[in-house]
Amino acid sequence: MSAFIVIVEDEEDILELIEYNLEKEGFDTIGFTSTKNVGQLLEEESVDLLIMDRNLPGVEGSEFVAQMRNVGVETPVIYLTAKNKESDIEEGFDRGGDDYITKPFNMKELVLRIKAVLKRTKKDKTEGKMIYRDIVLDLGSRELFIENKNIELTKLEFDLLHTLISNQNIVLDRDYLLEHVWGSDAIYQDRTVNVAINRLKEKIDPDKSKEYIKTVRGVGYTLC
């Protein structure tokens, strides 16, 4: 899971520490010691996550985010804050922040929270296309093209193919698919997955010549 992360933190050593650790995790980062220029960046570039110190000299971090929200920027935010009085925390949440973390924090926790937020927001990011071999899955219009031919999919089929394609080369077991496609509270039988997969197979490869979806006996399914 790669992502473009903007960090605003006035203490340079902390800023560098965060950047170093996040890049080690494979994220692209850019750091600022003030909110200057950040607004423009958020408006113009596709930023996946903003990590924002709340105790910046001059502007309150949450004030800045509130302004951003007003001009239509929806980038999720994780606040860094030395305060941990509950009122502050609640305030941060109320204004649309997605998470907070109190200093001092450890890197492991920050990374975990980042991944959690990205995972959560990845869902509503429906831009872009996913490609696998000659399969093109348009996440915006929810259309599937195979060899440039449009193939209609039901919601279930689309979601199923989507999670398969976003985990290509990884064998997904039925429980995983049930949880991620049907929902974590779904209590269905794993045979349900079975049938759904085969309906999908039938649609995307009627004459069974392509073998996009490989079944791994005793385990699950994979796109490989």
Added chain:
Amino acid sequence: MSAFIVIVEDEEDILELIEYNLEKEGFDTIGFTSTKNVGQLLEEESVDLLIMDRNLPGVEGSEFVAQMRNVGVETPVIYLTAKNKESDIEEGFDRGGDDYITKPFNMKELVLRIKAVLKRTKKDKTEGKMIYRDIVLDLGSRELFIENKNIELTKLEFDLLHTLISNQNIVLDRDYLLEHVWGSDAIYQDRTVNVAINRLKEKIDPDKSKEYIKTVRGVGYTLC
């Protein structure tokens, strides 16, 4: 799938009910009626799952978990909560909780969720590749490459090789293999291991020139 589960629930009868049912499922459990002593346990012992009432007298369950996260404890959590207002649920998730279940709940659902969480956290640990000499075992795609040639394995063969390779240079006896590959509740004969090992040997080294798997007479097998 055995696991060590800590339960925090102030109502003793509910606590006992949960413990009874989980132990019936083969889990090791320990129950507490308050968070006292729980923090220490989580830090010192390897706990697989925490089941946490959110409505404890005094401390908020999620506050307690947040504190634990701050000191580096990553134990997954399932919250028990009587509240079901959506805001509460989201908050629980946002702060790093892995799942929640609202009271009143039925045991079946709780057990299902427990198994799901355990499986999910186990999976995170098992990504990547394992290498031994010229053997490359891809845990995600469940593929085996020897000298860059792909060799198909059945589920059993894969799991067997996986535990061998993750215990290389250690002689594993048949009981260990039965428990870890076939499952702790498996009641097979040790000849079963024998045959499985040899089927694996045949696949990964047909002309018996490499001798990846060494049999240690009277003890078991090892990759050394």
Added chain:
DNA sequence: CGCCTATGTAACATAACGGTTACAGAGACA
């Protein structure tokens, strides 16, 4: 060398797994 035990091998039986199909209920839509 000869015995004994552990291990390898091959054949067989069966249980598990997954593909397929048919059907019924749920939901959308007119």
Added chain:
DNA sequence: TGTCTCTGTAACCGTTATGTTACATAGGCG
């Protein structure tokens, strides 16, 4: 309400993985 589509469930069946058994072989030890 009636119709149509989507989707979960159950039943059936072929395929294959795998446990079991029986027998062959190899290794250790006197």
